[in-house]
Amino acid sequence: MRLLEYQGKELFNQFGIKTPQSILVQNMDEARSAAEKLGYPFVLKSQLTVGGRGKAGAIQKCKDSDELDSKFNELLHKEVKGELPRGILLEKMVEIVKEIYLSIFLNRSKRCFSIIASSEGGVDIEQTENKVIKEITINGISDEIASEIVHKLNIPMESREGFISLLFNLFKVIVEKEAELAEINPLAIVSDGTLLALDAKVIIDDNSLFRHKDLLKYLHLSDLEKQASDNGFSFVELEGNIAIIGNGAGLVMSTLDMVTDAKGSAGSFLDFGGRATSETIYEAIKVISRIPKIKAILVNLFGGIVRTDLVALGILDAYKNDILKVPVFARISGAQSEKAKELLQGSEARLFDTVEEAINAVVLKVNNTN
Amino acid sequence: MDTKFDIFNLLIGNSNDADYEKKPVIIQGMTGSFGSTHTRLMREYGTNIVAGVTPGKGGSKFEGVSVFNSMKEAVETTGSKISGVFVPAPYFYDAAREALDSGIKLLVAIPEHVPIIDSIKIYEYAERNGARMIGPNTPGVIIPGTMKVGIMPAQPFTKGNTVVFSRSGTLMYEVSYHLSNSGFGQRLGLGIGGDPINGTNLIDSFDLIREREDVDSVVVVGEIGGDAEEMLAQYIIKTNFSKPVVAYIAGRSAPKEKRMGHAGAIVYGNYGSADSKIESYSKANVPVAKSPREVPLLLRTLLKK
Numbered sequence: 001m002r003l004l005e006y007q008g009k010e011l012f013n014q015f016g017i018k019t020p021q022s023i024l025v026q027n028m029d030e031a032r033s034a035a036e037k038l039g040y041p042f043v044l045k046s047q048l049t050v051g052g053r054g055k056a057g058a059i060q061k062c063k064d065s066d067e068l069d070s071k072f073n074e075l076l077h078k079e080v081k082g083e084l085p086r087g088i089l090l091e092k093m094v095e096i097v098k099e100i101y102l103s104i105f106l107n108r109s110k111r112c113f114s115i116i117a118s119s120e121g122g123v124d125i126e127q128t129e130n131k132v133i134k135e136i137t138i139n140g141i142s143d144e145i146a147s148e149i150v151h152k153l154n155i156p157m158e159s160r161e162g163f164i165s166l167l168f169n170l171f172k173v174i175v176e177k178e179a180e181l182a183e184i185n186p187l188a189i190v191s192d193g194t195l196l197a198l199d200a201k202v203i204i205d206d207n208s209l210f211r212h213k214d215l216l217k218y219l220h221l222s223d224l225e226k227q228a229s230d231n232g233f234s235f236v237e238l239e240g241n242i243a244i245i246g247n248g249a250g251l252v253m254s255t256l257d258m259v260t261d262a263k264g265s266a267g268s269f270l271d272f273g274g275r276a277t278s279e280t281i282y283e284a285i286k287v288i289s290r291i292p293k294i295k296a297i298l299v300n301l302f303g304g305i306v307r308t309d310l311v312a313l314g315i316l317d318a319y320k321n322d323i324l325k326v327p328v329f330a331r332i333s334g335a336q337s338e339k340a341k342e343l344l345q346g347s348e349a350r351l352f353d354t355v356e357e358a359i360n361a362v363v364l365k366v367n368n369t370n
Numbered sequence: 371m372d373t374k375f376d377i378f379n380l381l382i383g384n385s386n387d388a389d390y391e392k393k394p395v396i397i398q399g400m401t402g403s404f405g406s407t408h409t410r411l412m413r414e415y416g417t418n419i420v421a422g423v424t425p426g427k428g429g430s431k432f433e434g435v436s437v438f439n440s441m442k443e444a445v446e447t448t449g450s451k452i453s454g455v456f457v458p459a460p461y462f463y464d465a466a467r468e469a470l471d472s473g474i475k476l477l478v479a480i481p482e483h484v485p486i487i488d489s490i491k492i493y494e495y496a497e498r499n500g501a502r503m504i505g506p507n508t509p510g511v512i513i514p515g516t517m518k519v520g521i522m523p524a525q526p527f528t529k530g531n532t533v534v535f536s537r538s539g540t541l542m543y544e545v546s547y548h549l550s551n552s553g554f555g556q557r558l559g560l561g562i563g564g565d566p567i568n569g570t571n572l573i574d575s576f577d578l579i580r581e582r583e584d585v586d587s588v589v590v591v592g593e594i595g596g597d598a599e600e601m602l603a604q605y606i607i608k609t610n611f612s613k614p615v616v617a618y619i620a621g622r623s624a625p626k627e628k629r630m631g632h633a634g635a636i637v638y639g640n641y642g643s644a645d646s647k648i649e650s651y652s653k654a655n656v657p658v659a660k661s662p663r664e665v666p667l668l669l670r671t672l673l674k675k
Contacts, residue, residue, distance in 0.1 A: 050627060108566045108596040111493050138490055178487055208485035210460055234631045249564060249631025250538020250593055253620035258661055260623035271631040302544050304523025
């Protein structure tokens with residue numbers, strides 16, 4: 001779960017990491033009264049979970065009420081990578097003496113966490129050569145590592161103590177809130193030597209949320225995602241018109257690639273996992289049937305532990321209850337697939353022995369109806 | 371990591387052992403609905419399951435297999451070094467610690483949704499104890515024709531000399547099915563799991579078989595997210611890995627910054643993209659199949675050379 005900037009900053013504040021004064025608003029009225037409280041100038045920052053908002057123009061400086069009138073509504077309705085903001089943060093501008101990049105992230109191949117720090121803040125860290133990378137175990141950051149970073153980053157004397165305690169606090173965010181990433185870019189040193197996190201990017205390990213009820217309020221699922229999650233399968237909406245349903249994340253991803261290779265366009269990734277029953281496939285079809293752009297459903301099933309005959313029954317139920325409005329193309333192989341095929345015989349669902357045949361048929365069908 | 375860790379020796383032993391191919395296995399969470407279903411399937415396949423552990427159910431039996439209250443009792447009674455962990459994710463950490471404290475050397479961690487920090491702690495603890503974790507979020511490990519510790523179906527797998535390492539469960543089945551149909555039986559199938567942290571990663575997996583004469587080729591099934599394939603490609607180059615390797619990568623067409631079902635399958639910026647993985651493999655002369663069906667075709671070409 002990627003937190004929005006203001007949520008990440010709330011978390012930072014709980015851990016003693018300071019941020020500039022800011023107010024989150026949802027409409028122009030709220031924006032005007034927030035502006036009065038903060039005083040000009042400030043920055044308008046679109047609250048999004050996708051990256052690259054600066055480049056997309058979703059962060060704007062605002063020096064007076066005329067600018068607020070013109071810029072606020074524009075930002076509120078500006079989509080970045082298909083996402084509308086969930087509020088706009090009005091944030092007091094500060095006088096920056098020095099900018100730093102600082103992040104702690106899960107280092108997958110080393111199976112530990114790593115710190116990246118750079119004296120060039122506000123940059124694309126992948127492009128920067130001037131950076132320090134240090135591996136740390138979950139037992140904590142050593143004083144040696146902390147002072148090495150302080151020296152490499154050339155932190156001014158009066159800010160050193162503050163920087164070290166901030167570094168330790170950022171690591172506390174990682175361990176205590178079970179984050180995969182806690183990034184501050186930029187971290188500003190302001191004129192009195194204080195350190196302020198001007199941005200916050202925090203990704204929480206979804207699997208740990210059962211231990212962090214306080215973070216559940218930040219969980220934001222679309223209606224469809226919620227319906228999927230309530231029924232125990234994973235779902236990602238995509239841009240195309242062929243819904244892909246299958247058992248196993250890898251198999252569904254693989255199907256997606258093959259559909260794309262065949263010049264089709266996937267409209268969903270839906271994995272009902274290893275414990276599919278007629279109910280779960282029925283619920284999966286219900287989720288898909290709520291997406292108007294979907295023109296066909298491709299079911300790719302490799303039965304092993306999953307009973308394919310139960311999946312067939314789920315499809316039949318969906319026909320019976322009239323929730324299936326688009327054609328179904330299914331490749332069903334593996335355990336009980338003969339029985340599954342028998343069950344679906346005579347229904348509107350079309351069956352195929354190989355996924356390649358099913359994909360060719362579904363792509364032909366969808367591309368011809370356009 | 372102790373590179374001499376011998377998974378074959380642990381799973382089936384040597385041909386002069388009295389219990390060759392019948393090494394004892396304990397199942398943690400055996401009496402749950404998931405654990406009991408798979409205990410039955412594993413036994414049907416030939417796995418020698420000697421005990422189950424469910425706190426509070428000690429002294430009972432499940433289809434003739436003794437159930438113990440604790441791992442300590444189960445290990446002391448059976449001498450098993452292998453545990454299949456079938457408990458739900460929130461209980462995984464405690465179950466795994468108990469297993470390692472009791473002398474288990476191979477922990478097959480089936481549950482998905484294990485918190486990352488728990489995985490790291492168990493990985494570190496296993497290392498300190500000279501033990502090994504497979505998973506979490508793994509379908510398990512199978513020696514076709516002999517035994518399996520995990521939830522993989524039996525049908526796709528046949529005996530042979532190829533090994534399959536996979537970050538995805540169903541794709542391991544699908545790829546093995548195509549391999550079997552083309553005459554490439556498997557010596558070992560190992561699911562490393564779809565999580566960001568794997569107790570046994572791709573490099574560790576390659577280490578397990580690099581010296582084995584009964585393995586003549588390797589298929590590695592990857593996916594988007596992380597840098598496991600990139601690191602493996604470097605390893606193949608650096609260590610002059612000599613067996614033919616064919617790769618497959620799922621998720622070429624997945625959008626960025628979306629988790630594709632697996633906790634680990636997500637691309638941030640260009641980190642973990644399919645392009646980056648394919649490029650790394652190409653530097654290591656590892657051909658990458660476009661679909662599971664293409665895997666045996668590429669393998670045949672390599673083996674003919």
